[in-house]
Amino acid sequence: MDIIISNSSGQPIYEQIYEQIAAQIVTKKLSGGTALPSIRTIAAELEISVITIKKAWEELERVGLINTMAGKGCFVAQIDDGHLEQIRCELAKKKLSENMSFYRSLGYGAKELAEKIEEWFT
């Protein structure tokens, strides 16, 4: 599991984990059917509580990215490429939407914002 936790970011740990695993699934770094390490294993590895990971897992399951089978473990869901791409879009779009009204209030329309992004982050 490639998970990096930042305690200083202010972002909840479970959310960091959720986002990183979700990203790995939608970008196919984790492919469908793959068994995830047990929550206890990861908890020990990252030195955090089992519950924190479980919370991330619940979110992943809700989105349909993983299936958890009590007594057997958790597995990356089998999702066709089209749907995967759709979820990838949604994840990015949702994040952007949260701030879009702020950008707009600053006077940045979609077009101007797009230009700025290329300028700032290329």
Next chain:
Amino acid sequence: MDIIISNSSGQPIYEQIYEQIAAQIVTKKLSGGTALPSIRTIAAELEISVITIKKAWEELERVGLINTMAGKGCFVAQIDDGHLEQIRCELAKKKLSENMSFYRSLGYGAKELAEKIEEWFT
């Protein structure tokens, strides 16, 4: 004061106020020297605690967008247009930066992201 508060967004109220006032200043809807309504007036208007507004004001002062004059009230700082534009950029850039690593982990480079923004939010 044009301030709209959302209780369901999860974003702290003081932050919502801070962002909205900041946006109005950098887009010159509030011009330099303008006196802001008293904290109590706004608190009554928005039906929230004065503490919450105080916190927003502190943020604004910290960034240099307003000046508090003891006993007289708060005033929009006198800032030249160039500097104002710079702050406007910074506000947007900072917000974007917070999520940029997430977008990258989803496989979105600056270019692709810019395209998507135009597609989604135009």
Next chain:
Amino acid sequence: MDIIISNSSGQPIYEQIYEQIAAQIVTKKLSGGTALPSIRTIAAELEISVITIKKAWEELERVGLINTMAGKGCFVAQIDDGHLEQIRCELAKKKLSENMSFYRSLGYGAKELAEKIEEWFT
């Protein structure tokens, strides 16, 4: 709060709470805008853990039946009657759906099942 918990039913406590509150909201026993008691208060009352209630609350929020405002409390969402009725239907339909395939495998079609229900539970 009218909540009755059964420890012997096998059904998770948080789910029992969720269902009972949800039912009270969709049947308008709790009307929109009503402030719910703090999770700590209820926890003390029912002698269960705060977390258990929080989990029920999260589910209620996800369905849109309540709004939780950090630092202020939780409130029954303002939902118009039509939507409320729709949610009420969905709750019942979802529960039924879980078992419908079992009824079908027993040879009960929708019609025969409906007759039996009137016969058994009137």
Next chain:
Amino acid sequence: MDIIISNSSGQPIYEQIYEQIAAQIVTKKLSGGTALPSIRTIAAELEISVITIKKAWEELERVGLINTMAGKGCFVAQIDDGHLEQIRCELAKKKLSENMSFYRSLGYGAKELAEKIEEWFT
């Protein structure tokens, strides 16, 4: 054996098996005296643990739908049609009863529920 296992339903596998076999017996798809395949055969077929099947068999035996003969295997019990029909009813009624109080708390009486079932699942 016509058994279909769902890993995503949340329902324990042994219970899924129990319900499906029970349904096949009470609807006479499996007739009295029929020998069930050995536990190991089914385990291999369904790719699950023998323990899981054993548990389902125990349930079936407890209800009297099958008989285990040491060293010979399991056989569908010889039950007369009247009794079979009675068990069929009981199985459906028991499942329904589990949720009836929830439906009632949602304001659905037996009559209204029956109508809804015809509407939703016909």
Next chain:
DNA sequence: GTGGTCTAGACCACC
């Protein structure tokens, strides 16, 4: 005061 998050540790059902 409120809810949001995290912890450590426990017991259970399932496989």
Next chain:
DNA sequence: GTGGTCTAGACCACG
């Protein structure tokens, strides 16, 4: 062994 649930107790941000 696995995950599912629950507990008690802690610290933080928000209002």
